[in-house]
Amino acid sequence: MASTLMRARSLIGSVKGTRVISSFQQWRGELSPPHSYLSRDSSSLSDRRFSTSILNPQSNGGAIPPELLSNRTVLTPERILGQYADLVTRVTDFNNEDKGIMVLDGDVFDVPIRKDIIHRVVRWQLAKRQQGTHSSKTISEVSGTGKKPYKQKGTGRARHGTLRGPQFRHGAAAHGPKPRSHAIKLQKKVRRLGLKIALSARTAEGKLLVFENLEIPSHKTKNIVNYVSQMDNTKKVLLVDGDPIDAKLKLATQNLHYVNVLPVIGLNVYSILLHDTLVMTRGAVDKIVERMHTPINR
Incomplete structure (x- = not known):
């Protein structure tokens, strides 16, 4: 009889934050009122997020006397995310x-x-993988004559020293892109x-x-x-x-x-x-x- 009681005591589960009716305690006479509850600390299994359940007469298979088992269904509380739990x-x-x-x-x-950390890491990844080989020609690199189009004074027109400037067709790009790294530090x-x-x-x-x-x-x-x-x-x-x-x-x-x-x-x-x-x-x-x-x- 003592071994049966010890076995039943070990099989009665407990869930952190959940109050469980203990038929075993009730059977021993320690909890006489039918609606008394037993609070216990969480077991190592529940701390590791195993699903904890209590044996009942239907799932017992006759291994333990039914008077030692709980007839009440016990549901584990929903797991809280971000608790660093295994x-x-x-x-x-x-x-x-x-x-x-x-x-x-x-x-x-x-x-x-x-989400802010995810956003920063994704920005860092995408910036680091950007090729950065874009390049446009400056006024000294673009193809064209270097001759002054007309004299400085006396024509009534605006002054120009080259036809390769950004204001002319086929001229250079003003402040155009040059090869560079887009990587950011993180x-x-x-x-x-x-x-x-x-x-x-x-x-x-x-x-x-x-x-x-x-x-x-x-x-x-x-x-x-x-x-x-x-x-x-x-x-x-x-x-x-x-x-x-x-x-x-x-x-x-x-x-x-x-x-x-x-x-x-x-x-x-x-x-x-x-x-x-x-x-x-x-x-x-x-x-x-x-x-x-x-x-x-x-």
């Missing part, structure tokens, strides 16, 4: 086979969402925070999928097309691999404008925002977490 996600593959679970680091995948810690926010946003939306690997049976494009067609509310998919990208995967995705493949070293905020769904392998998740925790070289 998250548990399911690991699958292209065939949607269960490959276990993985814990996502809360310091990377559950940070507060800040602190490394802000860039890193932007990537964390982008990953956290996709995780909060349920658009981050973790795969065991990105292996496909053949290089046929239809393999990727069939998989993407089964995804709901998805227009573009970004595949991120922690290992060197498989040659078959490159061939299968190169003709699909809505599927792109990146190595984990190339993962960036702008690419994440361009795609509805982000698919990462276990290795990619481990490497991005290691990258986010590496001290910044100043």
Whole structure:
């Protein structure tokens, strides 16, 4: 009897912030009124954002006496975003086979969402990638004669020393563009925070999928097309691999404008925002977490 009580005591769950009727306490006579409630601190499972439930006689299967179980359904409270809490996600593959679970680091995948940081990082990325090779000819570079068109005085006309000036047809451009860099400065810690926010946003939306690997049976494009067609509310998919990208995967995705493949070293905020769904392998998740925790070289 003592072992049964200890087993029942360990199976009675508790949820942080939720008051749970304890049939076990009521059965022991410690809570005689039928509407008394028991408050307890959260367990380690609920802190890790596992879904916590209480066994009931229907789901028990006869393992524990029904008088020791609660008949009331307990719902876990909605998770608050940006609490730096570790998250548990399911690991699958292209065939949607269960490959276990993985814990996502809360310091990377559950940070507060800040649109201003995302805006700054995207501006930095787009400015840095701008080519900046634009150039127009100055008055000394444009083709044409250098002779003075007419004498300085006595004609009643405006004074001109060349026909290559910007006021003449086929003349030079006044203050025209010249090759330059459009890059702007942004602190490394802000860039890193932007990537964390982008990953956290996709995780909060349920658009981050973790795969065991990105292996496909053949290089046929239809393999990727069939998989993407089964995804709901998805227009573009970004595949991120922690290992060197498989040659078959490159061939299968190169003709699909809505599927792109990146190595984990190339993962960036702008690419994440361009795609509805982000698919990462276990290795990619481990490497991005290691990258986010590496001290910044100043």
